Amino acid sequence: MYHYTECGLDNVWLANGYTTKTTAYGKAVSVADADQLQALLAERVVSKPARLSGKEFRFLRVQMGISQATLAKTQGVSEQAVSLWERHGKVPKANDALMRLCYLAHAQGDEPLREAFNRVMEVERLIHQKIVATAGPKGWKSTVEEEPTERLAERPAVAT
Known part of the structure; x- marks a missing residue:
């Protein structure tokens, strides 16, 4: 599970729908259809x-x-x-x-x-x-x- 703090809320965890990738700057996370997720959270x-x-x-x-x-x-x-x-x-x-x-x-x-x-x-x-x-x-x-x-x-x- 991924603790999705990027949305500005502390209590959001993603069970799936995201991918992680290691970059030269550290771990990067991509969320599938982030706009729909934000609307759902709202x-x-x-x-x-x-x-x-x-x-x-x-x-x-x-x-x-x-x-x-x-x-x-x-x-x-x-x-x-x-x-x-x-x-x-x-x-x-x-x-x-x-x-x-x-x-x-x-x-x-x-x-x-x-x-x-x-x-x-x-x-x-x-x-x-x-x-x-x-x-x-x-x-x-x-x-x-x-x-x-x-x-x-x-x-x-x-x-x-």
Whole structure:
């Protein structure tokens, strides 16, 4: 059995459906149809009776392809609150329930939900731009660039 920690959860073991290979960098593991496996794990997480752990909360957020900032805005909390929940696992009941509902709608292909998340992420992207001013022989010129921050690197587009 393989302890599948790469998904971000500590309690997942694979009985089969994976192959291991020794490389120059150590052992490498390949999981068959990883997307289907991730969806199955998300279904299990969403349907569990107990409150979500921080790792489970993060797992669902990542499965939806949204950033902490986007999730925070859509749940009416600060980005720091989402970060704390994910690190320490104390997710308030209302936010736990809202996350489960958001994931279920996302998994069923709810286009209005995906569009709403994409709009929030686009606004975040536009807010976090930097203006680069350059002095030249004919005066100043400026360009606008996205800030290469770790926060922005975590923000993948929501799959449609």
